[in-house]
Amino acid sequence: MTLKGTVHKYGKDNIDTDVILPGPYLKIHDHSELSKHAMEGIDPNFSKKVSKGDFLLSGNNFGCGSSREHAPIALSHCGISAVIAPSFARIFYRNCVDGGYLLPLEVEKSTLEQISDKDSLEIDIEKNEIHDISNGKKFSILPFPPLIKKIIDCGGLMYYKE
């Protein structure tokens, strides 16, 4: 599977789920309503910038803090198909995979520094490779652990047969 899209870079470490989907919106559960508020804590214009199939690039420990599944739901429904970061917080990572909302892709810290905001990327999930079309560079993605790969391949935990 190859994903193609534009990258939206928010390179800070520790972008937490209060920033990704602020507290007052937790009472909302409608997916398209939530998508309007994605990343509102850091960029109120985020949802307007993103096209379907785009990527989010961020720093260490992305998605830390609250377990709110509203966070990957909001990102996914405004078009983000994958978040690329050197590390993810555990509940956010699980929510992305088990809920089938988007792919959490782990990369080296140095990769973060070499991809710029608005670059065009092609991501080959089977080869675990990111190709930055804008600067020609290629980067590797940490392969998914076996169970995670199986859950992703069947589209989410609800389809997974133990």
Add this chain to the structure above:
Amino acid sequence: MNITEKIIARASERNTVSPGDVVFANVDKLMIHDVSGPGVIKVFEEWAKRGIELEKVWNPDKVWISEDHFVPSADRISAENITKLTEWAKKFEIKKHFKYGLGQYGICHTLSHEEALVLPGEFYVGGDSHTNTTGALGALAVGLGHTDIAYAMMHGRIWLKVPETMLFRLIGNKPSHIMAKDIILKIISDIGTDGANYKAMEFAGDAVREMSMEERLTLTNMTTEAGAKNGIIEPDAVTDKYIRQRSANPYKPIVGDDSPYLEEYTYEIEKLEPIVAKPFSPQNGAAARELQGVEVNKAYIGSCTGAKLEDLRSAAQILKGKKVKIRTEVLPAAQSIYIKAMKEGLIDIFMEAGAVVGPPTCGACCGAHMGILAKDEICVSTTNRNFPGRMGHIESQTYLASPLVVAASALKGKITDPRDVIK
């Protein structure tokens, strides 16, 4: 195996597990609240569209529901979430539903220990990140999102990767001006908000053994802020006494063998200072004395972290007979705690000091209601997170501290070390 590994082994019906193993483990207890509950209902609605129907909850008696984030309902959407959750709970025969305005209710994690809903040795999953709190009872308590909770509700199992464990040995006598909140803020400052990512944080040592259960719960509560999968303390006589005061249910305590830990840290409690985490991270700790004089507009005593009975007693000790200088709010963490505080005269102390005393609810901790911060407002709080916009406007600020520090700061209108106000 240590205690975390042993509980996972028991829950996954294996003789032994090692860090890195991925297992499906049987769930003993499960919690949802008025945010994750509707979230889980939404997940089941989406699954139903794809032909996967929830026929019944695997074991309704092992589930409980709390109403804590947006109650009493402050708007129409919150009110509708509550009625939807109530109907759904009835349909799926979940009887332990703690309803506001109908007796015992409060913050989910507070109920888990106040009602002894989780017992030592159990594998407990909660639809909230501070589920780690309950590990102080000697249980494996793990926070999960809506999809994972929905899966566990349907199948009574969820997948888990066995974590490495970091040991935190706390030794020496705890001075009266130091609370468990200071200790855990110091630890998070040392290791960072991802210092325990995917790991178990276990607390041991004579200082832990000397601590009351409520103080232990403060330690495990904030392991979430270090990224930990769970926080845990081996059960002992203190645990048993606490449980027995609340429940007659039998349990089989689990303790670890003498097995090695990934890393060990030792803290001499006598040498600690009251610690305050500055904006905008729980890892941004500094001594209260270093921050002396930082002006604050609000003092907030609330949340599963800092509004248990002993937290309220500590704050009342400082505020007794005095008047607050800044807006101050006290929200006991559960109805039963509110009642105990009332009987001890603590509520009188808060009211006479000028504070608002509010209903048990998560309140302002997550920016929900009950005292949201405006632009440029600065709050000192007994809560657990101070990320940007956490308690209100993106340009508001929160300093995290112990109830002693928050109460002392309420008297002065500035960050204050409690030693400077205790006679």
